[in-house]
Structures are given as C-alpha cells and as structure tokens.
Amino acid sequence: MNYQIHEGNGYKYIDEGKGEILLLLHGLFGALSNWEGVIEGFKSHYRVIIPMMPIYTMPITKAGCEGLNEYIEGFVAWKGLENLTLLGNSLGGHVGLIFTLKNPSKVKRLVLTGSSGLFENGMGGSYPKRGSYEYIKERVEYTFYDPKTASKDLIDEVFEITNSAQKVIRIISIAKSAQRNNMAKDVVRIKVPTLLVWGLNDTITPPQVGHEFNRLIEGSELHFIDKCCHAPMMERPEQFNKILNNWLEKTPIGVPEMAY
Template sequence: MNYTIKEENNYQYIDEGQGEILLLLHGLFGALSNWQGVINHFSKKYRVIIPLMPIHDMPIKEAGCEGLTTFIEGFVEFKKLDKFSVIGNSLGGHVALIYTLKHPEKIQRLILTGSSGLFENSMGGSYPKRGNYEYIKERVEYTFYDPKTASKELVDEVFEITNSIPKVMRIIAIAKSAQRNNMAKDIVRIDKPTLLIWGLNDTITPPHVGHEFNALIPGSELQFIDRCCHAPMMERPEEFNEILQHWLDKNPL
C-alpha cells in the first residue's frame, strides 16, 4: 500500500486527502489495507482517516466493543475531529453504531457494510484453531465470495495472529462481546443519514441482517452487491465506491 502509516501518541493511522472527513473502521481480522480501494477513490475529494484499532494488544479487561469505542473516542479527541461521516465494516460497524449513539453531535452520516451488532457468524461458526494453516486459509476464504480474494499475504497475516495465545484471547473476548452486545433496541434512535452496503452472498452477516438493520434504522438505505461476501470494499471495490459516492452526492452536508 502506497500510504504512510503515521504513528503518534500511541495511535497508528492513515490520514490522506483534504476536505470533508470520512473515518473508516476495520473489522476483527481487518487491517488498514482493507480500505485501499476506498482511499484511492475518495482521498481525491475527501479527507480519509483510518485508525488501526488495538484489537490484538489492548488490555484484556478492556477487550470488547465498549473498549474499542473508548479507543475511538480518544483518537477523535487526539485528532481534534469535530464532525465526520463514519464507515464501518463488520466489527468496525458495531463500534461505529455505539459511537454514533454516544456522540450524535459528531456524526454527519453513517455507513455500515457487513456490520455486526445484530447477528454475526464469526469465522464461519467457529473460533480459530492455532497451528493449522489450511484451516485458517479455509476460514479466511470463507469471508469472500471468490476464495482467490484471500491472498497468501492475508492468510499469512491471520495465521500469525492466531498463533499468538494473547492475541487469540483478545479476539475471542472481543468476538464474545460483539455477540452479547445486540443493538436492536438502540439503533432505532439513530437519526443520521445511513447507508447499508451488503454483500448478497455474505456468510458472516447474511443478507437478512442487512434487511433487519434497514428496518430498524429510520430512513436508512440498503444496497446489495452480487457475487460479494463480507467485505465489499475489498472484494468489489469499484461497485462499493460507486454506491457510496452516489449516496454521498445524494446526501450532501
């Protein structure tokens, strides 16, 4: 990736472009590189900011949705961000939902893609097994419609993570926190323009989850991408960017 990862005040993040702010939040096994297609497209007209969430090294007692939200609160304060649109994939969507409800004065628009918060089938229904490369490869491929999207680099990265007992402990704690933290009763209070971009073949947060978010968040818009699974911005970046750009143009500030 041809972008500088900045390190300041114990935060690692990407900050590209100028203008209206888009804050991007990655998922449980996500990384800054997940958003490369979004950066390429939107940093020409927008300021795209992506913090690396401390999923693998945060204090174990804080490892959960609330702890990650606290981290984002600190990052927003550190960067002195006033108003912005937030885009969250998977667990990042869950954190975006909690943050939006806690700080509605900060949020201008909310975009969710394959978000947890209602239901998710984590890692294809099982927690990662250590030391079995083929198993990890199969589980990573499970998150994509086209298994080839799971590059060797991505599989190697997840394999390395799952071979660390402390990292796996945090992943399990966060995954369980996400499953416990059902937001069905809370998200009906969201009053920000909301876009839902869902993979029609999502195996982790299936299409019915997108429909449920759509029914619960007032005035939200749901768009599906065919031949696409849990990370549309990675698997179908052109379609994802086109849907997002059209919606942003329709909902100017």
Template sequence: MKYQVHEEGEFRYIDEGQGETLLLLHGLFGALSNWDGVIDGFSSRYRVIIPVLPIYELPPRKAGLEALLDFLEKFLVFKELSSFNLLGNSLGGHIGLLYTLKHPENVQRLILTGSSGLFENSMGGSFPKRGSYSYIAERVAYTFYDPKVATKELIDEVFETTSSIAKCMSIVGIAKSAQRHNLAKELYRIDVPTLLVWGLNDTITPPYVGHEFKRLIKNSELHFIDKCCHAPMMEHPGKFNVILEQFLAKNALLEPAPIH
C-alpha cells in the same frame, strides 16, 4: 500497504487527502489495506482517516467493545475531529454504531457494510484455531465470495495474529463482547442518513441482517452487491465506491448561509 502509516503515541493511522472527512473502521481480522479501494477512490476529494484499532493489544480481561469505543473516542480527541462521515465494516460497523448512539452530534452520515450488532457468525462459525495454517486459510477464504481475494499475504497476516495465545484470547473476548452487544432495541435512536452496503452472498452477516438494519434504522437505504461476501469494499471496490459516491451526493451537507 501503499499509504503512509503515521505513528503518534498510542495511535497508528492513515490520514490521506483533504476536505470533508471519511473515518473508516476495520473489522476483527481487518487491516488498513482493507480500505485501499476507498482511499484510491475518495482521497482526491475527501480526507480519509483510518485508525488501527488495538484489537490484539488489549489485555484479554479488557478485550471488548467498550475498550475499543474508548480508544476511538481518545483517537478522535487526539485528531481534533468532531464532525465526520463514519464508515465501518463488520466489527468496525458495530463500533461505529456504538459511537453514533453515544455521540450523534459528531456523525454526519453513517455507512455500514457487513456490520455486526444484530447477528454474526464469528469467524465463519468458530473461533480461530492456533497453529493450523490450512484452517486459517479456509476461514479467511470463507470471508469472500471469490476465495482468490484471500491472498497469501492476507492469510499470512491472520495466521501470524492467531499464532499468539494472548491475541487469540483477545479475539475471542471481543467476538463474545460483540455477540452480547445486540443493538436491536437501540437502533431507533439513530437518525443520521445511513447507507447499508451488503454482499448478497455474505455468510457471516447474511442478507437478512442487512434487511433488519434497514427496518430498524429509520433514515437508511440498503444496497446489495451480487457475488460478494462480507467485505464489499475489498471484493467489489468499484461498485462499492459508486454506491458510496451516490449516497454522499444525495445527502450532501448544507453549506452555511453567508453572513452579510
């Protein structure tokens, strides 16, 4: 992690750059470092904010999307943010969708990549097994088209997380909550410009899920990246950034007319 992580009260977050805000939300096994490519590509012209979602800190009985949405709302009040571009990967996309449905006036543009909310294979089809490093390594690699992207550092991070019984219970609770919160019947209410970026080889939210989001969100566009699985911004940061850049430019916010 090459960026400063701020800690204030219950919040840990990255806040880099100045300008129009990009709010980034990581997934279930995600980390702030997942977004290094986006920070590198956009923090010279945008303000990039990434909160650490308390996925592993939630009490197991409260572990679910409602608690994560509540946390996000509190964080945005704390940061006094009421107008931003919302970008989410995997579970982060799901939370972003719930937030957009609840607070459409705050979201300027929505960007989803490998988002849950319609269908997902949890942890590649199974929940984490405690104590098996090889199993965790295999499951983390399953997230990527090129297994070499699953570095030892990343595998170690996930292994440390899943070695805790309480954290495993939270993970299972959140994953089940995500599967219960199918948004197919609500997505028609989203009308902000929406960008969908999918890995053509995604095994967790397969390509047809991207097509279904495109069908259900009326003001949306869908892009696929080849030789890419569930985290395009990590596997192909250059291609991902080009698509995002073009989308932001095409849907540029209108400047208010000068007052005479």
C-alpha cells in the same frame, strides 16, 4: 499498500487527502489495507482517516466493543475531528454504531457494510484454531465470494495472529463481546443519514441482517452487491465506491437530518 502510517499519542493511522472527513473502521481480522480501494477512490475529494484499532494489543480487561469505542473516542478527541462520515465493516460497523449513539454531535453520516451488532456468524461458526494453516486458509476464504480474493499474504497474516495465544485471547474476548452486545433496541435511535452496503452472498452477516438494519434505522438506504461476501469494499471496490459516492453526493452534510 503505499500509504504513510502516522504515529502519535499511542495511535497508528492513515490520513490521506483533504476535505470532508471519512473515518473508516476495520473489522476483527481487518487491517488498514482493507480500505485501500476507498482511499484511492475518495482521497482526491475527501480526507480519509483510518485508525488502526488495537484489537491484538489492548488490555484484556478492555478487550470488547466498549473498549474499542473508547479508543476511537480518544483518537477523535486527540485529532479534533468533527462532522464525521463514519464507515465501518464487520466489527468496525459495530463500534461505529456505539460511537454514533454516544457521540451524535460528531457523526453526520453513517455507512455500514457487513456490520455486526445484530447477528454475525464469526469465523464461520467457530473460534480460531491455532496451528492449522489449512483451517485458517479455509476460514479466511469463507469471508469472500471468490476464495482467490484471500491472498496468501492475508492468510499468512491471520495465521500469524492466531498463533499468538495472547492475541487469540483478545480475539475471543472481543468476539464474545460483539455477540453479547445486540443493538436491536438501540439502533432505532440513530437519526443520521445511514447507508447500508451488503454482499448478497455474505455468509457471516447474511443479507437478512442488512434488511433488519434497514428496518430498524429510519430512512436508511440498503444496497446489495451480487457475487460478494462480507467485505464489499475489498471484493467489489468499484461497485462499492460508486454506491458510496452517489449516496454522499445526495446526502450532503448540512442538510436537515432525514431530509433525503
């Protein structure tokens, strides 16, 4: 990925383009590169910002959804960001939900794709096993409809992460926090325009989760992408970008909420 990673005030992030802000949040085993297709598709018309969440380095006492939200709140405050379109995949969607509810004046549009917050089948139903490359390969491939989408570089990266005892402790703490933090009673309070993009073949947050978000968030719009699993922006970037672009154009910031 050929984008500059900026560093400042304890944060690492990508900041590309100019215009309305798209703030992108990656998942538990995610990375900045997960959003490469969105950067390419939108940097000519939007300012695309992706903070690297400190999933593997944050203090263990903070390792959870609330701690990650505090980190994003600090980043947004430090950068002076306003009028956000917030996009989150998997755990990033969960953090995005918390952020939206706690900072309603800052978020103007919300996009969830394969988001946790209601239900997720983490790592295919088990916590990461250390030392078994084949196990990690199988679990990473489980994230995609086409196993070939899981490149060797991606598998190697996750394998390296799961071989660190300190990183695994944080992963388990955050995963358990996400499972405990069911937001069904909270998301009904979200009133900003919300787009839901789900893989029709998602094995981690199955299609029913997308339907449930759609039912709970008034006025939300749900799209499914066929032959796609848990990370549509990676596995089907062209379709994802088309859905996102069409929705952004018909829900401009500044119109009365829920007017669409």
